[in-house]
């Protein structure tokens with residue numbers, strides 16, 4: 001368990017480092033790894049929202065950029081379950097939504113940030129219902 005976790009953490013670190021570049025291999029990252037990086041209490045999304053709440057824009061911008069990178073990464077992740085065409089559509093949407101969050105953070109626009117985040121967090125279930133194992 002501990003070893004598995006270590007390996008996952010290392011994979012995640014590698015993922016985060018390669019996301020923004022074109023270094024991700026052709027197969028792309030696993031959807032699961034992208035989800036782990038973005039979601040949860042310690043994910044980029046929560047950290048980014050927390051930083052905005054604290055009016056720490058520099059930190060928020062850093063995490064928002066990482067979210068956008070994850071958005072790009074998910075479009076390269078192989079479809080784990082369900083219809084491939086739907087996966088393409090929904091991952092593209094996920095990518096656009098993380099980009100919108102990032103754009104608002106870079107502009108230090110709290111209102112736009114809140115709206116973008118709401119759209120983003122409202123889209124989780126549709127994709128999970130269709131593609132989560």
Ligand code: HEC
Nearest residue numbers: 031032035039080090091094120121123124127131132133
């Ligand atoms: C475009 C599709 C898509 C969207 C949108 C999406 N997810 Fe996921 N998510 C997945 C898939 C697919 C899995 C299952 C990956 C697997 O197990 O192979 C998953 C798994 C997860 C997991 C479990 C990760 C683990 O440790 O196994 C969490 C947590 C999660 N998603 C959170 C979220 C949250 C929060 C959102 C919305 C902000 C979201 N997801 C939006 C596709 C998506």
